[in-house]
Amino acid sequence: MTRVLPGTLGADGRPATLGVMGGGQLGRLFVQAAQAMGYYTAVLDPDPTSPAGLVAHYHIQADYLAEQGLAQLMQRCSAITTEFENVPATALYTLGAQRPVAPSAECVAVCQDRAVEKQHFIDSGVPCAPFARIDSAAQLDAAPASLFPGILKTARLGYDGKGQVRVADRAALAFAWDALKRVPCVLERRLPLALEISVIVARHADGACVHLPVQQNLHRDGILAVTQVPAPAVGPALQQQAIAAATQLATAMRYVGVLCVEFFILEDGSLVANEMAPRPHNSGHYSLDACDVSQFELQVRCLAGLPLAAPRLHSPAVMLNLLGELWFDAEGQESAPHWAEVLALPGVHLHLYGKASPRRGRKMGHLTVTAADPAGARAVALQAASLLGLPAF
Numbered sequence: 314m315t316r317v318l319p320g321t322l323g324a325d326g327r328p329a330t331l332g333v334m335g336g337g338q339l340g341r342l343f344v345q346a347a348q349a350m351g352y353y354t355a356v357l358d359p360d361p362t363s364p365a366g367l368v369a370h371y372h373i374q375a376d377y378l379a380e381q382g383l384a385q386l387m388q389r390c391s392a393i394t395t396e397f398e399n400v401p402a403t404a405l406y407t408l409g410a411q412r413p414v415a416p417s418a419e420c421v422a423v424c425q426d427r428a429v430e431k432q433h434f435i436d437s438g439v440p441c442a443p444f445a446r447i448d449s450a451a452q453l454d455a456a457p458a459s460l461f462p463g464i465l466k467t468a469r470l471g472y473d474g475k476g477q478v479r480v481a482d483r484a485a486l487a488f489a490w491d492a493l494k495r496v497p498c499v500l501e502r503r504l505p506l507a508l509e510i511s512v513i514v515a516r517h518a519d520g521a522c523v524h525l526p527v528q529q530n531l532h533r534d535g536i537l538a539v540t541q542v543p544a545p546a547v548g549p550a551l552q553q554q555a556i557a558a559a560t561q562l563a564t565a566m567r568y569v570g571v572l573c574v575e576f577f578i579l580e581d582g583s584l585v586a587n588e589m590a591p592r593p594h595n596s597g598h599y600s601l602d603a604c605d606v607s608q609f610e611l612q613v614r615c616l617a618g619l620p621l622a623a624p625r626l627h628s629p630a631v632m633l634n635l636l637g638e639l640w641f642d643a644e645g646q647e648s649a650p651h652w653a654e655v656l657a658l659p660g661v662h663l664h665l666y667g668k669a670s671p672r673r674g675r676k677m678g679h680l681t682v683t684a685a686d687p688a689g690a691r692a693v694a695l696q697a698a699s700l701l702g703l704p705a706f
């Protein structure tokens with residue numbers, strides 16, 4: 314992979330440009346990290362108000378498959394990454410033929426399909442929930458009884474708990490598959506979860522891997538709500554096992570870039586891989602304030618072929634997600650949260666993504682609390698949650 318060194322000027326006299334497919338908050342945080350290192354940045358996203366498009370040097374407003382938009386992005390950029398996994402893999406193939414693209418279209422394609430993703434877990438020797446593909450009525454009838462009670466998930470395009478139905482038995486499964494419009498799905502056995510964690514690894518084109526510390530995650534209504542680091546309820550052996558599994562998953566597909574692997578820890582203490590994201594992840598946002606190298610700087614370094622230094626957690630941290638419902642008062646009127654009170658607390662770092670219209674469940678920003686010790690971070694995060702009207706954790 315070619316290196317795109319920071320500060321080098323192109324033929325047009327401008328600094329080298331790094332591009333990103335997708336203009337959401339992850340793209341915005343990538344753009345800001347790239348800009349901090351002196352790069353120019355380009356975003357391709359059809360939305361004129363996309364969070365990343367608003368802060369990039371170039372915003373190409375085009376559909377992800379529009380030939381002209383892709384041509385413009387290639388013309389502008391020395392290397393290109395992605396910020397969400399549902400960028401059509403074909404667009405990444407097109408870009409990859411002319412420019413370094415990381416992660417590759419092949420790796421993104423694995424993460425785009427839950428059945429292919431689970432096969433990658435199995436092939437890499439990493440345990441996952443027992444599952445069956447449900448692509449046809451025959452497969453529905455043949456689903457093993459051991460998968461009930463289960464969860465039916467669409468194979469593609471699911472996120473934040475969307476595209477999932479819990480099914481108690483075969484009759485419920487048939488009903489649920491109809492409700493999901495009979496698109497290709499996977500049926501997974503519902504597992505007894507003790508808790509959920511994630512691991513972010515970054516892999517360089519030369520094969521070197523680094524990782525962030527294990528994150529302990531709490532979801533509400535299928536959406537990440539709280540991340541705590543260090544993970545308060547996970548022992549060192551299990552943490553090492555999760556880091557080794559995430560590294561193995563990246564290495565086995567010769568992945569280049571930042572990869573997040575979500576795991577379940579079951580009631581019996583065993584570790585099970587759930588899903589992968591071929592990009593930085595909401596559960597890694599704390600790294601902006603609590604680590605000496607953030608997940609977004611790792612993404613920049615991987616994309617530009619720069620050396621990867623192992624990140625160090627310098628402060629224990631708690632991250633609270635800020636969803637759109639916080640922008641409404643008890644009467645349902647729109648009103649911004651009381652930031653002044655929250656920001657008066659020690660070690661609070663507020664990040665807002667520049668989204669104009671709040672909606673229920675929409676990720677508007679996050680708040681990271683750092684402190685000298687985990688108990689201190691938790692205490693302040695609980696105070697912040699209470700001021701914002703969020704439940705305790």
Ligand SMILES: Nc1ncnc2c1ncn2[C@@H]1O[C@H](COP(=O)(O)OP(=O)(O)O)[C@@H](O)[C@H]1O
Nearest residue numbers: 442464471472473474475501502503504532588
């Ligand atoms: N097999 C399972 N057993 C128990 N809980 C599950 C299972 N699969 C998913 N869940 C729960 O649903 C949440 C969302 O599922 P996930 O597969 O991660 O989908 P998404 O892409 O929406 O994040 C998980 O974080 C977990 O809390």
Ligand SMILES: [Mg+2]
Nearest residue numbers: 473575587588
């Ligand atoms: Mg998930």
